[in-house]
Structure formats: C-alpha cells, structure tokens
Amino acid sequence: MDRLTSLTAFVRTVELGSQAAAAAELGLSRTMLGRHIQALEQHLGVRLINRTTRKQSLTEAGLAFFERCSAALHELEAAERSVSSLQAEPRGLLRLNAPMSFGARHLAPAIAAFTELHPKVRVELVLNDRVVDLVEEGYDLAIRIGRLADSSLIARRLAHCRVVLCAAPRYLERCGAPERPADLARHNCLLYSYAADRDQWSFRLGPVEETVRISGNFVANNGDAVVAAAVAGQGVVLQPTFIVGEALRTGALVRLLPGWEASELAIHAVYPHPRSLTPKVRSFVDFLVERYGGNPPWDAGIG
Template identity: 65%
Template sequence: MDRFAELSAFVRTVERGSQTAAARDLGVTPAMVGRYVQSLEDRLGTRLLHRTTQRQSLTEAGMAFYPRALAVLEQLEAAEQVAAAGQAEPRGVLRVNGPMAFGVRHLAAAVAAFCELHPQLSVDLALNDRVVDLVEEGFDVALRIGRLADSSLVARRLAACRVLACAAPAYLARHGTPRRPEDLRGHNCLIYAYARHGRVRVFHGPHGAVELRLSGSITANSGEALLAAALAGHGIVIEPTFIVGEALREGRLVRLLPDWRFEELALHAVYPSARHLSPKVRSFVDFLVARFRDPPPWERDLE
C-alpha cells in the first residue's frame, strides 16, 4: 500500500481518537483507514494501536513511532509548500501544440508575447494538423479548432471561428459569382483534406439548410495552401476567418453567399487535468483567453 496513506491514516487516527473520525478527515471509509493502519503494522511487524469497540490507545511501539511519523508528514507538507511557492511565477518549459495555419498566423505571436511577460519560462511550440495525444507525447496544452471529441481532457473555450466562402476577384470575373449554394456545383471548389465532413458542406440560410457535395481540382491538407490557390484565382475556398480574414480586409478575396452560414467552429485550449494545474499552464491559458477574447483579432474589421 501507499506508505504516505498509511502514515496519514495512523497519525490522523491517533489525533482524532478513532478511525471513523480519521476517515471523515481523509475522505475515505473507516474500513479503508483500518486497512491502511493494519498494513502499516504488518510491514513494521508490530502493533501500534490497542483497539476495542469502545476505545483505542497507543502501544509502547506506537508511542515511539507516532512523533516520528508526525515529523515525516510535517516535513512532506513543508516541502510541498516550498515547491508550490517556487511555482508561483511560471517557469521551466511549456510544451504547446497547435494547428499549423493558426499557429503561424496567430499562436506564434501570442507565444512570443507570453514569453516577454515571463522571462523565466521557455516554450516548446509544435505545429501540425493532426490530433496529438497530450499525455503520451508530453504536451502541457494544445489548441484545437472545431468539435471536440469526448475525452478526459479539460477544454477551455477561447474564441469563435467563423467559416466563410470566398474567392479572388480575378476568379469571379472569369467564372461569375455564385448567388446560392447550388451554384457551387458549377465552380472549382478547393477542398481541405482534413475536414471532418469531407467534401460535404451544409449551408444554413434564410429558408433552411442545403447540403452539397463539392468538387474541385485541388485537395490539400493545408489551409494555407488552399488560400494561396484561391489568391491565385484558381477557385473558391471555404476557410475559417483566421486564415482568410486578412485577405478579405485587403480586398484580395471577396466573401461569397453572405446570407448563408456554416457551422461555427470554436477555438479551445485543452490540457490533461484541472487538478493541481501548474502555474505555467494556468497563466498561458488565461493569457490566451484575454488575447483572443470575442471578437478575436482575425474577426475585427470584417463585416
């Protein structure tokens, strides 16, 4: 059994006068307290407590052992307090994972600003578009966009991510501007390979929803690659505003189907557990909440 739990059960039983009272303090059952004390006695090869249905008292061995056990627990608590005080300021290495396009356009600058605030901290930033296993791969926190799969991870919402259909003026001049989702059947649509819905898109409009299977000459696993193709006038792209927002503001892309919308995505920070959350993770997530609060930077100045 856990030696720390054994010592805690013994010391608390002595202090509180019974295993029942000790169990209430420790948040376990009286039977569990009894098992811990019995395990301790078995390991030491001696009885520490005289126990009857009415009362308990320390044996001679118990009287000798109790102050030493209490000192061990007090030293452990003091060590934990020192460690906690040392972690009040974020320090060490923070391992962060995020999507490639979002990481390049927005997360990297946020990480740099965070490091400026906390000079005792360094960040190991890994960008890719696959869903990483935070625990197995050793990440402290990851940023994820879209619907989250059920898991044991804690998720904190950072911001909304709208998805828009758009194209370059040159493409629209050659091929015309679609007015309804059904018009996209006659257009070259640029497809994101990792989309959860594949080539099928659902358009929500003033008179209900329209579901379409899109087709086009380019499929890519990079939103930035599709953006480059759209800017070159090759087709219509359906992307989050954190990718296309700058080009829309500058007029290099034109928004299409303004009366129709897609399912809104959300940006989340996810991390393994909220219990005993380290100061570096807590501070980083709080920083991102403030930096990307609605409306996030990629949405500002869009219609």
C-alpha cells in the first residue's frame, strides 16, 4: 500500500478520534482505512493502536510514532503550501542575463520599476555580450538581441531594434559624409566584435540593396565603447538606437545616409523550457513587453 496514505490514515485517525471520521475525511471506506493502519503496523512490527468496540487508544510505540509522523506530515503540508504560493505570486530569486549596454541603459531601470511592483522578487542581473548557456549557468531568463539561432529555447519578442549609421560632426567636418553605402569603404568604420557580419554592412533603399565591405582602426566587444569612440570623432558606427539614441538627440552624433535602412533586429526574452515560466519569469516578461512594446522609449525623438 502507499506508505504516505497509510501514515496520513494513522495520524488523522488519532487526531479525529475514530477511524470512521478519518475515513470520511480522506475519502476512504472504513475497511480500507483499517487496512492502511494494519499495513503500517505490519511494516513496523509493532501495534500502534489498541482497539475495542467502543474506543481506541495509542500504545506507547503508537504515541511516539504519532508525534514524529504528525510533525512530518504538517511539514509536508507546509512545503506544499509554499510551492503553491510560489505558483500564485511572483517571488524568489530571478537570475537574469543580458547584453552589457542594453542591460545597463534600459534593463536596470526596468528592474527597479518591476521590483517596486513585486517586492518579493529579488533579481540577480549578470551583464555580458557573449551568449550564455542558460541551463548550464543557472539562469531563469536571458535577453537576446539580434537574429536568434535555432535552439531549444523558448523566445518571446519584446521590441523591435532599429540599427542606424552615424558619426560625430567633427568627424564629418574632417572626412565628409558618405552619400551612399559604397562610400563607407573609404571611411574609418568602428566595429563591434560580436556582430554577425562584422566586416560588411548592408543597407536597403526601397527595392535597392547594397552591401559594402568596411574596415577601421577600432574594434570593441561592447557597443558603448564603440559609440564613445564615435562621439570622440574617431569614425562611423552602425549601432542600435537603444545605444545611440541619446547621442542623436543631443547632436553628439548625426545620422548618415537618410533613407537607407540597415536590417532591423529584434529584442527577445528567452528561457529554457515552458516549465521555466514560473510566476516571477512570466510576470517579468509581461512587464517588459508592456514597457518596450510598440514604440520603444529609446527611439523617441530620433526620426
């Protein structure tokens, strides 16, 4: 017989004072409940309950066993309640990985707003621009920007990600502005080392598409470093608006090749498996969709 059911039958019989009451509560026949207690006694090799036609009483062994079993079953019930509450309310530690620039500029403020709404959630944010293994490294969720590689990960789109070509006014005064993509071959192009096509940039103007091989004297594995070099007048950058948006709004950078569009990327939240979508993960992803969906705040005022 099922040992846990037998233990429950014994404990409830003692607590309720009769097998009839315990059987009714547990949805068992009185005969079946009696068999569970007998099976428990046979397993232990001792009598637990002295039975007469009118009353029952615990043996010395039964009293000692009841005290331990009762405490254990109540702990089990408390554990089940705690898991159920985790399924109902966002709480606990959320381990999150994200790209460096996006995480520092946009995700950290979003986390502050989210935890204000859900104070029982704690967030551990790890920022780097490499692609991490969520399962092996123990992350609940990651933010990925770009074209997703085929994988077993579940993805939800958070926002579109525009990529624009720009340079500082001082660089343009010195080197001139490109008039079409092919002109970039003669410019100092500042490169992001994790870009899928680092050494060539593609643009589209209506049905016309041009791809140009580019080169430059600066490569970095972080978008903010590349943009800082551009603001200092070192060269031309092709970067997402969530990094260059503020510099474009202030005039520190100027958008180039108006009308020509680079391929748009997307920002996704990814997690390992549908079972990973606990309330803390689900509520955080929903929060980001609402915050970034439609027209993302980093695109405001840059055309």
